[in-house]
Amino acid sequence: MKLKKEEEIEQLTEFSDITLDNLSKQELTVFFTSIGEKKFRAEQVYKWLYSKYSDDFESMTDLSKTLREKLKAHTKLTKLEVAQITRSKIDGSMKILIKLSDNNYIESVILKDSERLTGCISSQIGCRMGCKFCNTAKIGLIRNLTSGEIVRQIQLINKISLDEFGKKVSNLVFMGMGEPLDNMDNLIKALDIILDENGLGYSHRKITVSTSGVSNKIINLFELKNAPNIAISLNATTDETRNRIMPVNNKYPIKTLLTDIKKLPLQKRKRITFEYVMLKGINDSIDDAKRLIKLLKGIPSKVNLISYNITKDSEFQKISYEHILRFQKVLTDAGICALIRKSLGEDIDGACGQLYAKYLKQGGCDVN
Numbered sequence: 559m560k561l562k563k564e565e566e567i568e569q570l571t572e573f574s575d576i577t578l579d580n581l582s583k584q585e586l587t588v589f590f591t592s593i594g595e596k597k598f599r600a601e602q603v604y605k606w607l608y609s610k611y612s613d614d615f616e617s618m619t620d621l622s623k624t625l626r627e628k629l630k631a632h633t634k635l636t637k638l639e640v641a642q643i644t645r646s647k648i649d650g651s652m653k654i655l656i657k658l659s660d661n662n663y664i665e666s667v668i669l670k671d672s673e674r675l676t677g678c679i680s681s682q683i684g685c686r687m688g689c690k691f692c693n694t695a696k697i698g699l700i701r702n703l704t705s706g707e708i709v710r711q712i713q714l715i716n717k718i719s720l721d722e723f724g725k726k727v728s729n730l731v732f733m734g735m736g737e738p739l740d741n742m743d744n745l746i747k748a749l750d751i752i753l754d755e756n757g758l759g760y761s762h763r764k765i766t767v768s769t770s771g772v773s774n775k776i777i778n779l780f781e782l783k784n785a786p787n788i789a790i791s792l793n794a795t796t797d798e799t800r801n802r803i804m805p806v807n808n809k810y811p812i813k814t815l816l817t818d819i820k821k822l823p824l825q826k827r828k829r830i831t832f833e834y835v836m837l838k839g840i841n842d843s844i845d846d847a848k849r850l851i852k853l854l855k856g857i858p859s860k861v862n863l864i865s866y867n868i869t870k871d872s873e874f875q876k877i878s879y880e881h882i883l884r885f886q887k888v889l890t891d892a893g894i895c896a897l898i899r900k901s902l903g904e905d906i907d908g909a910c911g912q913l914y915a916k917y918l919k920q921g922g923c924d925v926n
């Protein structure tokens with residue numbers, strides 16, 4: 559993470575409404591040294607905020623009382639509030655409605671698949687990408703989440719997960735509200751903390767960032783020291799269909815997107831995941847399957863076939879499981895790793911963008 563520009567750092571030197579958990583480790587260091595504190599204060603506070611999940615200054619007992627009072631009087635911490643929790647009777651998944659300090663709301667989901675717990679994380683309030691099969695798209699973009707809100711969201715669902723299941727979520731998928739790559743700076747800042755052993759301590763192998771295909775920004779994720787897994791929400795095999803269901807395709811057509819993906823410096827054994835929400839009569843023909851084989855040629859990939867969740871006002875229909883199996887067979891016969899993913903949390907209206915359908919292995923290849 560780059561340090562802020564000089565003038566922004568200057569602002570950090572004044573106690574002026576700074577939200578401490580929106581600062582990176584380096585920015586915290588700049589802040590503490592600029593107010594006359596030793597560098598190690600930044601490290602102490604960083605650990606309290608992130609690895610110890612502290613959300614008040616009183617608990618930071620290794621800081622002097624004077625410093626704690628100063629911080630309390632002149633800086634802020636991100637506050638999230640649980641507004642509602644809904645539990646799935648089918649699989650135990652939980653949807654958590656979270657109230658932010660400006661009275662906006664986001665959703666996070668704890669997906670339970672057997673013993674595996676995955677946190678589905680939001681990156682924006684609403685979304686401007688306009689995918690036609692997605693409920694969040696109807697909201698439009700209200701604003702980006704701050705890095706503090708992204709990290710605190712994960713801490714909050716981990717606290718709930720500990721209470722409910724006795725353990726934190728082991729995997730994180732950025733497939734909740736929002737297009738993560740449309741909030742790149744805050745995503746990268748949050749990832750820095752999520753991956754840091756003195757932060758949330760997750761392995762990059764346990765994190766997946768899903769994008770609707772903001773082609774020019776995918777490379778920025780790959781340039782990170784520990785790049786997370788990438789999932790591309792493809793959902794069509796022709797520009798005509800993809801333009802219709804995913805307006806982002808008008809800017810980054812399939813050919814551009816896949817050409818950019820082919821250029822990514824993939825590590826050995828790393829594959830790109832392609833999400834494919836199956837919409838009856840739209841993208842589910844055997845010709846689509848054959849086109850998909852051609853499109854993915856030369857890309858180490860796996861395909862997740864996702865059954866569409868019908869929600870209120872759905873303009874699409876679900877296809878039968880048998881039909882998905884036929885589609886899958888065409889792909890697997892051509893040597894493509896294609897898995898059918900079952901939707902979790904269907905009865906809690908857990909589908910935000912339909913993309914966090916999670917994760918039942920139904921095929922013959924390894925899953926991250």
Ligand code: SF4
Pocket residue numbers: 685686687688689692693694695734735736737769770910911912913
């Ligand atoms: S599917 Fe994702 S990118 Fe598309 S509108 Fe919904 S939240 Fe945004």
